Amino acid sequence: MASQEIEALTQALARLPGLGPRSARRAVLHLMKKREGALLPLLAALRTVSETLTTCSVCGNVDTLDPCAICIDPRRDPTSLCVVEEVADLWALDRARLFPGKYHVLGGRLSALEGVRPEDLTIDKLVARVSQGGIDEVVLAMNATLEGQTTAHFIAERLEEQPVRLTQLAHGVPVGGELDYLDEGTLAQALRARRPIG
Known part of the structure; x- marks a missing residue:
């Protein structure tokens, strides 16, 4: 049984297109196993995109x-x-x-x-x-x-x-x-x- 935080991460990933509950659990296990090589770079990339992501005022990209x-x-x-x-x-x-x-x-x-x-x-x-x-x-x-x-x-x-x-x-x-x-x-x-x- 996973902690509430890990379960919340799994549920958040499962809401992404193309990922179901089983795929999300596998992704979370991979991220936990490869913390330095996968989880931390992913967190940094998500933080950067979250802070800078915008919709183009010209074309909508x-x-x-x-x-x-x-x-x-x-x-x-x-x-x-x-x-x-x-x-x-x-x-x-x-x-x-x-x-x-x-x-x-x-x-x-x-x-x-x-x-x-x-x-x-x-x-x-x-x-x-x-x-x-x-x-x-x-x-x-x-x-x-x-x-x-x-x-x-x-x-x-x-x-x-x-x-x-x-x-x-x-x-x-x-x-x-x-x-x-x-x-x-x-x-x-x-x-x-x-x-x-x-």
Whole structure:
């Protein structure tokens, strides 16, 4: 039987995505066994991130800088903007190093069942960003779900008056699939085969 503190740590870890109670217990045992090499560096990293973590005021990415490292990177193509649902999607695309432009995170997707409305997302901020000019292409990289495609359609309608080329990921992304779980080859094919909307 573990102490209340150890049990509290186990329960906290078990609430993380991808970890259940058994995985959390294994992680806690590993951290206890490797205190100097694993637990203390983890604590230091968590403390640092906790004190410096912020949301980028430009794109919505999560970083320790505002604007984030992607937004201030001079090597990025400022004329190309990729719109994603969540930060995890941005990280998945950026990890593959396939998109040379900048990003915009919506903070979710439209969903009548979950009560997510356009004003709950950063769609107005996206439209304002595009309205400022300088953007030639907007890539709608929504997940291939019904809600993702509904969101893409809604954004396309909001941007139809703007002088930008609207594209979306090809259907190489499986229906029901989420970008964060796709391999780099699938992401590469989907980006290469993007097509105009409408």
